[in-house]
Amino acid sequence: MKSKTKLVERFFRYAAVESQSKAGVSQIPSTPGQMALAKLLQQELKEMGIRDTKLTEEAILIAKIEANLPDGFSGSVPAIGFLAHLDTVDVHMNPNIKPQIVEKYDGQDILLNKGQDIWIRRAEHPELLSYIGQDIIVSDGTSVLGADDKAAIASIMTAVERMKDDPSLYHGDIFIAFVPDEEIGLLGAKAMDLKDFPVEFAYTLDCCEIGEVVYETFNAGSAVIKIKGVTAHPMSAKGVLVNPSLVANDIINHFDKKDTPEHTDGKMGYFLISGITANPNTAVVNINIRDHDKNLYEARKTYIADLMKLIAARHPKAEISFEIKDRYSNIADSLTEENKQCIDYIYQAMERLGIPPKTLAMRGGTDGSALSARGIPTPNFFTGAHNFHSNCEFLPVDSFEQSCRMILTIAQLVSGIDKQATNQR
Template sequence: MNIVERFLNYTRINTTTHRENGAAGIMPSSPGQMELAKLVASELEVLGLEDIVLRDSAILTATLPANTNRKLPVVSFFGHLDTSAEQTSDTHAQIVHYSGGDICLNSDLDIALKASEFPEIAQYQGQDIIVTDGTSLLGADDKAAIAAILDALQTLKNNPEIEHGTVKVAFVPDEEQGLRGAKAFDVETFGADFGYTLDCCGIGDFVHENWNAGDAVITFTGQSAHPMSAKGKLKNSLLMAHKFIAMLPAGEAPEYTEDREGYYWVKELAGNSARTVLKMDIRDFTKEGYRSRMMFLQTLAENCQALWGEKAVNIQLSDRYENVANSLEGDAGFPIEIAREAYARNNITMNAVPMRGGYDGAVLSQKGLPCPNIFTGAHNFHSIYEYLPVKSLQAASDVVVDVIRVTAEKDWGM
C-alpha cells in the first residue's frame, strides 16, 4: 500500500472530535477515533511491530525492535487521531494535478480554492495535490502524520539493511480539544528517550518552540439592586469586568501580535449585574514573559479588589502547557540537530517556525519526553480549503526514515 492510499483510507473514517463528550471526560470523544486506531493497529501488526497496545482511551502504542546490537537511544513518533470540530461532515477527498490558477473543489456548489487567497499554492504547480470537495476538512491534520509514519515503517520493513535502534510510535485522541490524549499519555511506560510529533505545516517547516500557555478565570461579584433605588447600592459586576479589561496592556491581544509576541486573549465574558465571569488565555514564548504576564493579572485583580471591596474580584490562574523549547535547551537540543540533518539529506532546508499555539509535543516534552514537531506538508488546517501536496507528504515520510538513520549513525557513547 502506498502512502496516498493509506492517507485516503484514513480520511474515509470520520474522526471529528466531539467537544461536549470531551468536556464530559469521555475519551475518545468520538467513535471514529477508535475505529481509526483499530485500523492503524492492524496495519502495524502487518508491518511486524511488537507490543501493540490499544487502550480504551484509543491511545495506541507500538514498538519496532532494533535490528542492531549497538546501544542506541529510543526514538519515537506521534500523530493524533482526531480532526477539528470546525467541520463535522464526512471527508470526500480528491486528487488534482495542479497546473496553476484556482482549483475547483465543487462545481455544483461553486466552491474553489483561489490562488489569490492562498498564493503559496503556486510553489506546487505541476504536482498532484489532495484536496476536499469543499464540504469538509481534509483531515491532513493529522491523518497525514499517521500515513507518513506508517509509510516510513513500511520503508524500514522493505529495506532491512537500514540499521536502526528501537523505534516507538504512538497515536493519541482528542488533540484538537486541549491536547487531551497527550495529557493522558504515560511517557514513563512508553520508554522512549526523545520523539517527534508530525503535526505541522508545509514542507520544510519545523517547530521547536511554542507558547508557554496559561488560563485565567476572573469572577466579579457585585450587588444587585432595583434601579429605582440603586443609588449607592448597585455594584455592577459587568462594568467591573469591562473596567478590568480596559486596564489590560493596549495592543497585547491576538489580533495585534505576531511571531514571538505574547498576548492576553479575552476569550469569554458572561454574567449579569450581580456576577460576571471573564475567561482569558495568557501566552508568551519566554518563561520570564509568561511569569510576568501571570503576575500582572494577579496584581491587577488584587488592586481591583482593594478598589471595589472585599470579595468583589476572585482570580484563578492555571498553567496549560509549556514551551517545548524549555526541554531542548543546551545539550538537550540534539533532537533538533538530528532533524536538521534528516531534512538536509532530503534536500530540504529547515524553516524553524515559532508555533503560536499548542501541540501534543508541548505536553509530552513537559512530561520528560523532548518532542519537537516535523511537517506533514499540509496547508490550511481546520478549513475546507485544506490541501496536501503528495510530494510533501512523501517527503515527511522520508524525513522520518532519515531521522531514524541519523540516530543510528551517531556515536552516543552508550
C-alpha cells in the same frame, strides 16, 4: 518511494473516520471517533506483524517496532519515538471530511465544491503557486481537510510498513504513539504513561509546509475569572446594583488592545479574551495567556493576579474569583547541550533529502510541548500541509511523501549505519 500510492490511500482512509475532539468534555477521549481510529490503526499494525501494541481506555495507542540492525552490530542505538494526534479540530464545520485530489495543479483557482460554489482562490492563497504541476489533496470545502494530523498518522504508518517490508532499512527500537485530544489542550500526550514510551527523544509531525522545523513553542496558560454581582430592580438600584457585565468590561479594559494575537507575530506574546458570558447575576471572562519567554509568561500571570486585587478593591460588593492554569510549555526550555542532538538529526535528514529547512518559532504548541516538559525532548517537523483549521487546507502529495521519508531517514541516522538507500525509496 514506491509506497506513495499507499500513503495517499491511508490518508483518505483515516480522514473518513470522524474524529473531531470536543472541548469541555471531562473524559479522554472527548469523542468516540478517536477511539474508532485508534482501533483501526492497532488492527493495521497487527496486520503488518507488529504485536507489541497497547491501546488504553483513553484511546492512547503505543506500539514498538523492534530494532533491525546488521548481524554482528555492536553499537548502542537509542530508542526514539514518533507521535501524531488522532483528533481533528472542531471549528464548527462539517465533521464528515471528503478529500479529493487535484491532479497536476495548473496554477488556477481550485473549485472545491461546485454545488456550493466554494473555491480556494490563488489571490488569497498565493502559496498554491509553489505547487504547480504537483498533485494536491483538498477537501470538498465544507470541512477542514484533516491533514492536521491525519497526514502525520499516514506518514508514520507508511514508514512503519516500509521498515517491516525492507530488511535493508536499519534502525534501532522505534516507538510510535497516536494520542487523542491534542486540539483541546494536548490532553492525550499529558495522559501518556511514559513507561510505555521509553525513548530518549521523539518527534511530532504536526504543521506545516515542507521544510518547517519547530523546537520553540509558546508557554501557554489560561485564566478563568468569575464575577458574582448584586441584582436589583432598576427603580431601586441606586447604591445596590452591581452589574457583573460592567465589572467584566472593567477587567477587559485593563488589557492593552495592541497586546493581542491580531497585533503580534513572531515570538511576541499576547493576551486573548477568548470568551465572555454574562447575565444580570454572574459573568465569566476567559483569557488565554501566551509567551515564548518563560519570564515574560510568568509576568503575564502575575499581571492578572495583581489586576484581580485592583478590581476587587474597585468593586467591593462583587464576588470575584479567578483561576490560572498552565496548559503547555516551550519545547526550547527543555533542551540542553546533552539532548539537543534530536534537533540535529532533523537538519541532517533534510540535508540528505535535499529539503531546505524553515525553522519556525511556533505561535502555538504541539504534543511535543507536553512530552518535552515531561522529560522527553520532542521537536516537530512538517507534514507538508497548508492552512490548517480552514476549509482552504491543502496537502501537496510530494511534500507529504517527503514527510514520510523524513521518518525513515531520521531512524537511519540515529542508528549510525550510513546507507543512502533510504533516499531512493
